[in-house]
Amino acid sequence: MDITHIRYFLKTAELLNYTHAAEQLFITRQSLRQAIAAMEAELGQPLFTNMRNKLALTEYGAYLAASGMQVIAAFDRMQEGLARLSRSQTMLHVGFSVSLFPFILPETESILRAFRAAFPHITLDVEHLENDQIIDAVSRGELDCGCVIQMPCRREGSVMRRFAGFDAAIDFSDSSPLSGKKEIMLSDLDGIPCIGMGSLEKTLHPVYTACQEQGLTLHYTPTISTIDAFYQIQHGLAVGFDIYKPDAPGYYPQHTAHLAGYSWEMGMLCAEPSRDAGALHLFCAFLEQAYQQRMKGTHP
Numbered sequence: 001m002d003i004t005h006i007r008y009f010l011k012t013a014e015l016l017n018y019t020h021a022a023e024q025l026f027i028t029r030q031s032l033r034q035a036i037a038a039m040e041a042e043l044g045q046p047l048f049t050n051m052r053n054k055l056a057l058t059e060y061g062a063y064l065a066a067s068g069m070q071v072i073a074a075f076d077r078m079q080e081g082l083a084r085l086s087r088s089q090t091m092l093h094v095g096f097s098v099s100l101f102p103f104i105l106p107e108t109e110s111i112l113r114a115f116r117a118a119f120p121h122i123t124l125d126v127e128h129l130e131n132d133q134i135i136d137a138v139s140r141g142e143l144d145c146g147c148v149i150q151m152p153c154r155r156e157g158s159v160m161r162r163f164a165g166f167d168a169a170i171d172f173s174d175s176s177p178l179s180g181k182k183e184i185m186l187s188d189l190d191g192i193p194c195i196g197m198g199s200l201e202k203t204l205h206p207v208y209t210a211c212q213e214q215g216l217t218l219h220y221t222p223t224i225s226t227i228d229a230f231y232q233i234q235h236g237l238a239v240g241f242d243i244y245k246p247d248a249p250g251y252y253p254q255h256t257a258h259l260a261g262y263s264w265e266m267g268m269l270c271a272e273p274s275r276d277a278g279a280l281h282l283f284c285a286f287l288e289q290a291y292q293q294r295m296k297g298t299h300p
Contacts, residue, residue: 001038001039001042001043003071003075005035006064006071006072007025008025008027008032009035009036009039009047009061009064009065009068010065010068010069010072011024011025012032012055013047013061013064013065016056016057017055018033018055045058045060046058046060047061081278089121089122089123090121090123090276091122091123091124092123092145092276092283093125093127093142093144094124094125094143094144094145094147094283095126095128095129095134095137095138095145095146095147095148096108096126096127096128096129096147097130097131097134097146097197098129098130098224099130099131099197100147100149100266104149104243104266105266107294108147111286111287111290112124114286114290115286115287118286119279119286122279122282124283127143130222131148131149132198132199132202132203132222134146134147134148134269135150135155135198135202135203135269136202138270138271139157139158139271141157143271144271144275144276144280145268145270145271145280145284147266147267147269147287148203148267148268149243149264149265149266150198150202150204150265150269151168151203151205151206151207151264151265152265153206157271158269158270158271158272159269159272160265161268161269161270161284162265162267163266163268163288163292164265164266164267164295165264165265166243166263166266167243167244167258167259167264168242168243168244168258168259168262168264169241169243169244169257169258170184170189170239170240170241170256171233171255171256172233173235173236174255176236178192178257179255182257183257183258184257184258184259185261186207186210186211186214186216186260186261186262187214187216189216189239190217190218191217192238193219193220193221194218194219194220194221194238194239194240195220195222195232195233195238195240195241196220196222196240196242197222197223197224197241199222204241206262207241233255242256243264244256268283268288
């Protein structure tokens with residue numbers, strides 16, 4: 001059953017005459033009868049009775065007539081909205097965190113090209129920024145949205161559209177006092193030099209809050225350079241807040257332990273309210289689908 005068949009049925013239900021309905025639908029009477037018969041076969045129930053060449057609705061036909069009007073009205077509103085959207089040129093200001101590259105979302109450029117081809121009326125103004133910079137820019141309304149990785153928290157003026165979640169981990173070297181641990185408590189990090197993908201106050205806000213509540217002192221420094229982070233960790237200069245992702249290149253289970261009670265989320269941080277909610281929804285849905293396809297081993 002498709003939307004055209006429902007329109008055919010509703011016109012027939014209105015006029016209760018195949019010939020008159022077919023004329024107003026600009027199709028043949030035979031085509032109309034075949035469409036109604038196909039609907040009845042799919043439903044397994046009759047929609048009309050025909051007594052002495054007089055059509056009447058069955059109980060199934062009466063139900064479809066009532067609910068079908070709502071379906072058609074909603075479909076027409078959707079088409080009108082799409083038409084208005086296609087007539088207008090929209091610009092989205094989008095940020096991508098440099099912390100997502102190269103391991104979490106490496107195919108961004110191909111995804112953006114695919115989106116621009118699919119929705120030419122939406123112009124993307126794309127910036128690659130630090131994780132904290134995107135969080136600030138979205139909260140100030142300078143970006144419509146930003147693809148970030150963060151520890152889950154509520155933020156004033158924005159909403160997170162989550163694409164994926166990861167357990168939190170701590171990376172360390174053989175010489176670290178954490179070496180040999182399989183699970184790390186936040187208190188184990190007290191006084192140890194730490195690095196991560198953004199500030200405690202923003203990217204790792206739950207850790208920041210817990211430190212305030214528990215009176216812990218983390219010697220923490222944000223770093224956006226993956227190479228610099230690897231160097232510091234491998235040479236025992238710091239331990240690193242990381243995602244627990246065994247399939248990532250360079251993952252060494254003997255040098256990684258779960259951080260108990262903490263997790264990461266990756267997704268689109270969106271300004272709320274949005275300046276163009278329709279275009280923003282399209283973009284976020286497209287990016288989420290592309291990411292899920294990547295996780296399944298296919299590409300957009």
